[in-house]
Amino acid sequence: MAVIDLLIGALILLVVGAAVTALLAKRRAMCGYVAFLFVAVASVWVGVAAFHVLSTGSPIAGAPVLTIAPLNSSLVFTVDGLSAVFLLITSLIAVCTTLFSVRYMLVDERYSLVRYYPILLLFFASVISVVSVRNMLFFLVFWEFMTLASYVLVVFETDNADARRAGLQYFIATHIATGGILLATILLYTNAPVKSFEFEALLESTRALMATSPALIHLILALFVIGFATKAGILPFGFWLPNAHPVAPSPFSAVLSGCMVKIGVYGVLVVFTSLTPLSHFTTVWGVWIAVLGTVSIFVASLTALQQTDSKRLLAFSTIGQMGYIWLALGVGLALLRISPAVAVVALMAGLFHLVNHACFKSLLFLNAGAALYRTGTRDMDKAGGLMRIMPVTAVTAIIAALAISGIPGLNGFASKWLIFESGIVGGFEIPLLVFLVVVAIFISAVTLAYYMKFLGMVFVGKLHIGQEVERREVPVSMLVPQVLMAIPCVAFGVLPMLALKYLYVAANGILPAGYSPAFASLFGSSPLAVNLSLSGLRSGAWGPVAILVAFVGCLVLGYLISRMGAAQTREVPMWLCGEEHDFSEVRYPVHSFLLTFNRYFAKLYPPIPVPRLPRPTAILKLLDIDRWLYYPGLRWGERIIRVISATHAGFPQLYVLWMIVGAALAVIVLFSMGGGP
Amino acid sequence: MIAIAEISARDLLVPLVAAPLIGALLCVFLKRRASDYVAAIFATITLVLAAGAIGNLFSDLDATHRVPLGWLVNIAGESRPAPLVFELSIDALGALMLFVVTVIGFLVVIYSSEYLSPRNVEHPVANGKGRYYAWLLLFVGAMVGIALAGNFFQLFIFWEITTLCSWALISYYQDEASLRAGFKALIMTAIGGLFFVLALVLMYLNLDTDPFAFDALGRLAPGLRSLVFVFLLVAAWAKAAQFPFFTWLPDAMAAPTPISCYLHAAAMVKAGVYLIARVVSASYGLSYGVGLLTGIMALATIFIVVFLFLFQDDLKKILALSTISHLGYILIGCALGAWGSATAFQGGLLHIAAHGCGKGLLFLSVGMITYFTGTRRISELSGVGRRLPIVAVGFFVGAFTVTGVPPLAGFWSKFLILTGGLELGGFAAVIAILLLIESMIAFGFFLWVGQRVFFGSPSFDAPPAKAVAWPMTTAVIILAVLCLVVTLFALPVIQHIPLGM
Amino acid sequence: MTFAINLGLVLLIGPLLAGVVRKVVRARVHSRKGPPIVQPFYDLFKLLGKEDLQSVASQVVQYAPLVAFASVLVAALLTPMGMRAPLGQYGDMIVFAYFITIAAVAVVMTGLACSSPYSMMGAGREVMMHLVVEPVLIICLITAAIKAGSLLMWDMAAWNYVNGPAISMVAAAVALFLALQAQVGKLPFDIPEADQEIMGGPFIELSGPKLAMFQWAFFARQVVYASVLAVIFIPWGLTFAFPWNVGAHLLKVIVLIVLVGVIDVVNPRLRIDQAMSYFFGVIFVALVAMAFALIGA
Known part of the structure; x- marks a missing residue:
């Protein structure tokens, strides 16, 4: 596999x-x-x-x-x-x-x-x-x-x-x-x-x-x-x-x-x-x-x-x-x-x-x-x-x-x-x-x-x-x-x-x-320390092992010094300059911490305003084609049809008249189109 | 007994058209449960036949299977051959459409059996289901007819049947609003149909042989070709609810939700873009100008619509407007195809399927919301996801599909359109970038709507434990899965759809 | 041996110098006789034997004084004091700067762990002072590093001895001297402790050996800071043979610390915001020095 x-x-x-x-x-x-x-x-x-x-x-x-x-x-x-x-x-x-x-x-x-x-x-x-x-x-x-x-x-x-x-x-x-x-x-x-x-x-x-x-x-x-x-x-x-x-x-x-x-x-x-x-x-x-x-x-x-x-x-x-x-x-x-x-x-x-x-x-x-x-x-x-x-x-x-x-x-x-x-x-x-x-x-x-x-x-x-x-x-x-x-x-x-x-x-x-x-030319060959050579020469060093050993050594030294006097320990209440306070009264709030420094940078990250779109009534009206085109058009159409329907009055004589007029028109059209041999 | 392997795609075409029509006829005489079962059975039969036909086609996707059925009598008795007008045929493009039409049709029928019931909070329906199914199956049949049409003439016949069906179905509830909406849809699409007739007449007058064949446009003189294309385009605009004819579609939301779903995801409006896709696929030499017209109008539609839906509070109307813009996408795919980019054309075609699944899913989800809550106002809904988790999944999957979040289907189609546009360069690239921007806006808006409606504290009580509504849930789950996998099936088919150059 | 020299310088000379400043400078200015020079040692030893009063049973308070002490000593071992530093090959200027920072961290942690409002306030001030003072040291050292082409402190000193003085190095030296006052925690910048207003700030709850360790660490830190300034920016005497080079270095350190003492005595304490504004100015001076170094001056 x-x-x-x-x-x-x-x-x-x-x-x-x-x-x-x-x-x-x-x-x-x-x-x-x-x-x-x-x-x-x-x-x-x-x-x-x-x-x-x-x-x-x-x-x-x-x-x-x-x-x-x-x-x-x-x-x-x-x-x-x-x-x-x-x-x-x-x-x-x-x-x-x-x-x-x-x-x-x-x-x-x-x-x-x-x-x-x-x-x-x-x-x-x-x-x-x-x-x-x-x-x-x-x-x-x-x-x-x-x-x-x-x-x-x-x-x-x-x-x-x-x-x-x-x-x-x-x-x-x-x-x-x-x-x-x-x-x-x-x-x-x-x-x-x-x-x-x-x-x-x-x-x-x-x-x-x-x-x-x-x-x-x-x-x-x-x-x-x-x-x-x-x-x-x-x-x-x-x-x-x-x-x-x-x-x-x-x-x-x-x-x-x-x-x-x-x-x-x-x-x-x-x-x-x-x-x-x-x-x-x-x-x-x-x-x-x-x-x-x-x-x-x-x-x-x-x-x-x-x-x-x-x-x-x-x-x-x-x-x-x-x-x-x-x-x-x-x-x-x-x-x-x-x-x-x-x-x-x-x-x-x-x-x-x-x-x-x-x-x-x-x-x-x-x-x-x-x-x-x-x-x-x-x-x-x-x-x-x-x-x-x-x-x-x-x-x-x-x-x-x-x-x-x-x-x-x-x-x-x-x-x-x-x-x-x-x-x-x-x-x-x-x-x-x-x-x-x-x-x-x-x-x-x-x-x-x-x-x-x-x-x-x-x-x-x-x-x-x-x-x-x-x-x-x-x-x-x-x-x-x-x-x-x-x-x-x-x-x-x-x-x-x-x-x-x-x-x-x-x-x-x-x-x-x-x-x-x-690799070795950049970081040196020691696995315990980074010996950086960036421009040909050695330009930086970080040997964590050696330094941490030294640090621990110094810690031990410090510990020995601090125990020199064999000081006793004793539990005491927190000292608030002699005044009695409940802890919650005097607790230092997060907000106050670093307040002075933060004042310099308070405006750095402003909240992003969310735009509120107003309803663009004019444009919406313009896009409503029904209202200004089709419906008025239909109303006109209706009016014209109503006028035409007036011709259907129900008198036979009138219908005969229309037939004659129509036939005449047809004859005229046909004659005008016919080219003849 | 005939071995299944021996059945060719041709044998299935006639039963395929016939099945839904027979079902429709039966449903007229049936009531309630009986009509549920009959409709479901016939929808299933249609689906199976369609699956058979499409599966058969897979052996050779470049082939076209034809079943000629009838010829037009030559009125003038001239010497030229009688034009073929009835012909069932199936090729890759038809198969794609057939797939969308039958699958979503089937799901809508299943879904309707529960949606149209006394338990529906928004519109309790006690009877009249027979009428409903009759029209719906007729609709499916007409759409199958469109998908299988072998020429423009027959396409037009079925096209007008769909207009009729949509009129009946939009007005199904028979209240003031739905009657008006149905009438409006009928008028506007019929006007579009007139332009179709004009185009047919022009073709008949100017071509001696096969005047209605799909490749007829290619045989016309260039100027005339553009004119006929524009007539067909106007017909498609009306049908596909493009600017300036888009106003009937939001009103058509008065229809029962499964009908809206079918109108938007698969049928009616897709017929319009299918016509254009057909033309672009079959004819060579479409001029730059007609491509530009198609593209710019589609782009205008998309941006008008995206602007409108930012200020819409009705969930279904948002979906309707979104449909309009997505049809614009498909038309842009076709326009870029007319300019010579096969990639964009394939993207547009894939979007037919992708949008079909995604938008279908959205509608079915919203339908379930109205079914349980009785409202579809965004401002009145919240926390729906807590009560109806499946609906929430459906809505988000649908929304991510139509807005194009990978790996859902919409991503692939939009990606192809975008790639095609940028490949062409120039104005096509501008269109592509504008599409990308629209896509982002729509995405943001849909996400906002989804969060508004589905998250937070529920605005209504939990539905009673008995109202599981499994038919609706099943339909939603199937469509959600399709949204993920449809690309895998559709893309191989689409690759074989030629682009007329 | 170099270990012994560096440790001896900071541990023994540190308190002694403090005694010298008290006796020679402060008492003289106050017109009084003053305590003996070794008084700091008396204080330290006295504290080491005193009772350790614990108001908070925190591990942090327990170990912070030792950490502060040890980190100052490590910093001392990284600093060349008239000759190569004993740990110089294991850590460069950035390591040094970070180690000297640990002492401040220990102070802050102690202040925070004590949770007294005074100690918290002191810790906050310590942090703020550190934020504005430490950059000066870093920038000055970077200036030297740019000139020397190496970040090792001995290389910087050697370069300045051979090629100095340069405008940038002098400017950096001035900036560093201006910061020295705060680095060693003297007036007008002893704001974090400020005995008269917040009672020693972070150290308010400390007594006995813990206080002693902190104090000793700070005596040592004075010498370390002064040494950095002396060895890199005032490099004369670097090539003297041992022990004259160490002697020359010691002399420079004594002069610097006495100067600091003089300033300490004649100035009143600044407010924390005044101090910060002041150090923003000093940082600017240091940046100018660095800019000079970058253009080769």
Whole structure:
């Protein structure tokens, strides 16, 4: 059996699973476990196939499954290094979130699960399909089906007006974006020398068009970039994201942030590596992508700082982190022709951050979901200090939050570090990039700030929750996924070379031959440390193992010093300058935290006004053809007929008269026509 | 006993036309349940025969099977051969139409057995079902006749029968509104029919051999050819409710919902676009101008309609307006076909099937809503999905089909039209892009309507447990599945439909 | 040995310098005699033996002081102090910047975990100050990195020693010096602690060894920040033989810290919004320095 059959088998399994779970929807717990079973097996198969590709470095392809003859397109599943990366994160997230869902979705019995598990499974199937086709037509089909499935899950809580509004906004925005992508694709297709939607054919088309009509190519690339930016939540096109992510059921929020928005990144990579030959267009659009990414970083992160809803905060954070990924990809694409070594590192940095973000952001949504499951509220003012009752959730949340804010030793730092390094070195060639990186670094401090806020308000601190809340940890089936997702956060943090080795395969696969320098010449040969050489010389270093050893050593030193005096401990009440207060009276509200700073950026993300169309009565009247054309016409007709009917008076004499007149007329006509011999 | 394999498509054509007509005749004398059963049986027979004929055709999709039946007497007694006027034939295009007509006809008949009942909240119906089925089966028969017509003359005969049927069925409830609407439909489509007659007369006068054959236009002088085409186009506009004749269709919503469904999804209006598709498929050398006329008028219709339905509160009227715009899509497919794009033409033809399934599904879903709630005002409905989940699925699948969300059928047809338009370039590309924009607007609006009607807190109580209404549910489910898979069956057939160049 | 030198410099010289500033600068300005120079050590040892009062049983409060302490020490090990840094080959400027940030994170987490309104307010202020002060350090270091073509701190120092001074480096040095005051938490920027208004802010609930560890970490941090400024932007003496190079470095650090002390004594505290507006200005100066570096000046 070929490896690709594992992937196809997994797809079949997911579709079958969707049918089975649809039939089981009434039995809520069982439905969840069955769904998990299907997803787990499918994910393992997909994971094995993807890992096979990454370890051998050669793409695998299957036989055509379906052929659309009028469009010369056949559905062939192909996995290359790039798609393997996406497949791996998809399978990890799929397993974790489905397991998390089992108990999470038991709670609210108002909604039938027939709208949850089957759709979720189909969603995973479509995500897997999107990244494993190399035909733009089928890419679009799976892409939009993915949107459709995710829409159904976003509006899962149909009684919630916010969910409905967000779902509407989401689907319409992304549908229009897809329309743009579709248009761009067809424009390429119509100009292709060989009429086909295969990536290779479209690549030739782009190559041909570049020489003849560069303006059209810019238009096409703009449509692609905007389309994928919309999906990826890149501002200003991803405005739907902060509304849609919080209202979806938490496990699906995790999927949205961890998995779906990433497919937008995949799309952009495909466009610039598989559909566009390397040219100055790549450089120009690379810079634009970097700028878009930076805008997102800046606006979204500063807006996240102002949120009081935990999941909304996480959603803004997703936009911000996607901005980092776009920045890295933009740097990579911009420099690809100028300085391939830096470009490869930047692209890998982007992919690395993408993988990392998939891990920690999904984890954070699961954490927030666990908190929501227990406390029933997303408002950070209403529930806090959960570490006391939910230690495992809290610890994983702290790991994830520290990782995403880039604390050294966790994976987020490793990828951000690479992004910064490649950006700064790339700035030697394109100075603008340095300024973008400066913004990114500044915002990484902001990221830290809002995650401090998130942790501080929700998990750390004094426990304050409603009376009705059960004071214990969430069930095991919700803990396992959290722990599972925390593992890569730590593992890739301590051993970044582990991930970089495989990401190099992925990046290498999408670049033109001869564009990627050898792995060791870029990252050094030590498996424990990243010794970056970007311009020939060694230009940066991050040896997590050595530094963490030193850190632990210093910790021990500190501990020894702090125990020197053998100080005793004693429990005391909180000191409020000698005044007696109830805690709830003096609690510091989320809103006040960082208030002064937020004032500077309060206007950064204005709410989008919804236009109210007035009823254009004049135009509607004009379009009502009946009223001004047909009915008056009929009335005239009626009048004329009434006049004519007056001739039928009922007198025989009158009828005889008509007959004579008629006969005379007939004779005249006949005589005037007859030409004679 | 004759082995089934030996039956050729030709043997099935006569029974195929006859079956619904016999059923119609029987139904006239039957009442209530009996008429339900008889109608269902004859609809099934028609469906099976159609399936046989289409299945037979699959062995050679390029073939045309003909059964000549009658000739017109040469009035003037001239020396030229008598023109063939009655001829049943089936080819790929006819098969496509036959498929849409019989499948949806069958589902509508099944659906009606429950819809027209005292349990219907909006319009309880106790008797008069025999009359209903008689007209409906006659309608099916007439549509089968159109699909199997071998020449323009016969097409015209059946065409006028459908006009008559739609008049009777629209006025079925016999209240003020429906009588007016039926009359309006009759008048407007009959005026269109007059232009058809004019076209037939012109063809007869100017061609000596086979004046009514589908390829007749190609044999006319170019100027005359355009004139005849325009006459046929006007006839099609009236039938397919295009600008400026579109006003009868929203009014026709006074009909019982299954009838609206049949009128919109498969019959009546599709006859109009089928005529144009026939012409484009069979004749070569249509001028650029007539393509432009078809395209621009269709485009105008589409945009007028999309504007109108933003301000519409009646669910069925929204669907009616949407139908008008989708017929515009098909006509644009034909227009682009006339300009030489086979891709767009195939897209237009596929849209006949795709829109048939999608819009049929939408109507049946809305019909179930009115059946249970008695209202079809968007502003009075909410939370329907909680009470009637199948209807919600039906509505959304239908809406996504007609607006073109992959992988549903509408996506493929729109995609083909779009591709064809952009391939041609120039003004065709502009049309294609405008279509894409319309598609987005319609999508947004349908999604909004769907959310408004199906989500939120329910506006009515749960239907009594006994009122399962399985015939309606079954019809909805079958159509929903068809919306997904119809492309797979239809596309291979459509590929074999020639484009007259 | 380099480990010992760096750790010794920050752990021992740090508190001592604080004592020097108190005795030589503050007491002189106040026209009083002042405590002995080693008074900070007395304070630290006293605190280490004092009772540890716990108002919140939080793991975070338990470990945050140690984390702060350790992270400052790691930052110190990453900083070249007159010679190559002991961990310099394992971490460049970005690693350094992030490690020095961890100390601030520990402070904030402590403040949040204590949940006292004072500590929360202090934590918020700490975050805000950090948000505006840290970019200055980063931008200045990037400026040096652009000039040196490497992100390793020793390379930057070496480049400046060989090729300096450059306009951009001087401008960056000025910006960094303007930020130093806040980085070491001195007036007019000791807003997060602000003993007279929010009672030490994040540290209000801390006592005994925990407070001692935080204080010691901050004494050490002064030296680290001063060292970065001294070694990269004022690189004279880099090639002296050991121990003169360390001596030269120490001298520069002492001068810087005394300067900071002088400013501390003669200024009143700013409000947080005033401080932020001020640092937006400093960030602009730093950006100008970076722009100069990019155009090669």
